[in-house]
Amino acid sequence: MAKREVRNLLVGLDIGTTKCVAVIGQVMPEGGVDIVGHGEHASRGLNRGEVVNIDATVQAIRRAVENAEHMANCRAQSVYVGLSGQHIQSGNSLGLAAIRQREVTDRDVDAAIETAKAIPMPADRRILHVIPQEFVIDGQRGIQDPVGQYGVRLEANVHVIHGSSSSIQNLSKCVEACGLRVDRLILQHLAAAEAVLLPDEREAGVVSLDIGGGTSDIAVFKGGAIRHTAVLPVAGNHVTNDVAMAFRIPAQQAEEIKIQFGCALPQLAAAHEEIEIRGVGEGSRRLSRLTLAEVVRPRYEELFRFVRKELQRSGWYEAIPAGVVLSGAAVQMPGVADLAEEVFELPVRIGVPQQVTGIDEVVGSPAYATAAGLLLYGRHAQPRNDAARNSGGAGFALQRIGEWLKGNF
Known part of the structure; x- marks a missing residue:
């Protein structure tokens, strides 16, 4: 063909x-x-x-x-x-440059960003992203595209992300x-x-929380620009491990049960609904879906509380009126968004690619x-x-x- x-x-x-x-x-x-x-x-x-x-x-x-x-x-x-x-770390940095011809050119912008990149870090670290947040010309803040404007001094506020080489x-x-x-x-x-956030959310202040199998990735946006990023070592696999330990079943079977029957809020699971499981070295047995939900909820609640603490530690919790947008395979479970809203005390929605x-x-x-x-x-x-x-x-x-x-x- x-x-x-x-x-x-x-x-x-x-x-x-x-x-x-x-x-x-x-x-x-x-x-x-x-x-x-x-x-x-x-x-x-x-x-x-x-x-x-x-x-x-x-x-x-x-x-x-x-x-x-x-x-x-x-x-x-x-x-x-x-x-x-x-191994991913990040921080905000400030770069300065003199405006050579009184009118800002791409060369001036590059010079300001280059000075912002010159942050002390170990030799085994590598810069992945340098993302401009805003530019300042002679004290005038909030400039997104400074090229063509007149001034003497250009400042670049950037978000620098680096990782282990x-x-x-x-x-x-x-x-x-x-x-x-x-x-x-x-x-x-x-x-x-990039896939799930809306422009209005980025401007108002929002958190993108992507929950995978091994890590939960946090990105905070405000004023249309990235302000803070973090990685937490708590994610979907921890829920699977809890299910496996609670019911003494292999991790693969626990993952299948979690995906098919899992629920993050016990009130959404009826007590009469039963699940058949096969234990290690024993015959099949049955448990209620409500019991499964009572195992799942504490881990998700713990995850969201860790995220809230990270937002509070970074100082951005009070600056995200648009709330939290969830993505990743682990957020597809029924009740996850409702539980997140309960913990964060902020608006929460499930994000799909735009x-x-x-x-x-x-x-x-x-x-x-x-x-x-x-x-x-x-x-x-x-x-x-x-x-x-x-x-x-x-x-x-x-x-x-x-x-x-x-x-x-």
Whole structure:
């Protein structure tokens, strides 16, 4: 079958603790992204966002990308990769620059941002993102685009995100071992927020909370700009572990029961509803769905209280009237949003990808927020002709084979 003529493709790769997701999207003329392929595979090579088994991670990436390629009927050459983990740190910084010609140019902006990047950090750290929050010209604050304005002194307030060089290199190595080039590493917080937040929410003050299997990623926006990011080591896998321990069942079965029958609020589960489970080394037995909910709720409540404490510690809790937007596979459980609203005492909604069309399974699910957000984020950072490389062809197929042989022999 001939490859269909699809151009301007982007590939996003969300490598999580429990699964690896690949999505392929076509950039539309109006600026949105049409999802034309997606694939996923169980991931066993990461722990809380960091690679602990290279072979298992490579296997998960390869299978997820192959599934997405098959659906989209194309070949991926380069990918935008999501990154998270407890090694991620961030902070705000101020940069200064003299305006050379009295009128601000791109060169002046770059100079101010460069000075803002010059923060002390250990040699084993690598800067991932430097995101402008606002610019100040001669004391005038709140300027988003200073180019063309007159003044003498330019200040740049930026948010700097950095991570462990070794963790970043390990993840990049796994992607490259699959014959793929890393277009850019993008913080998963930013990708999820790009997909689910509305402009009005960003302006008013909002938190994007993406709950995966190993970590919960927090991103705070105010005045249209990123203000704070954090990673918490409590997420969906902790709920699974609680279910497994409470009912003495394997983790895989606990995960299946959690997804199929789990409920974050006991009042939403009827006591007469029963679930059949198979214990280790024993026959099947039955338990009520209410009992399951009573195990699940405390862990979710603990997670949300940790997030609230982090927001209070950072000083942003009182500055987010738009509330919290939840995303990630772990927020699909009934009652999660209601419990979050109860703990945060703020408006809470479930976020699904915006500005994307195509496959309903992707565009209508909070589980794919990060993957879809990688495409949207990559759309802005896309180098010229980069997307066209993901369109397939015999020459590229031979190149992929050559790269695979080189990497394995």
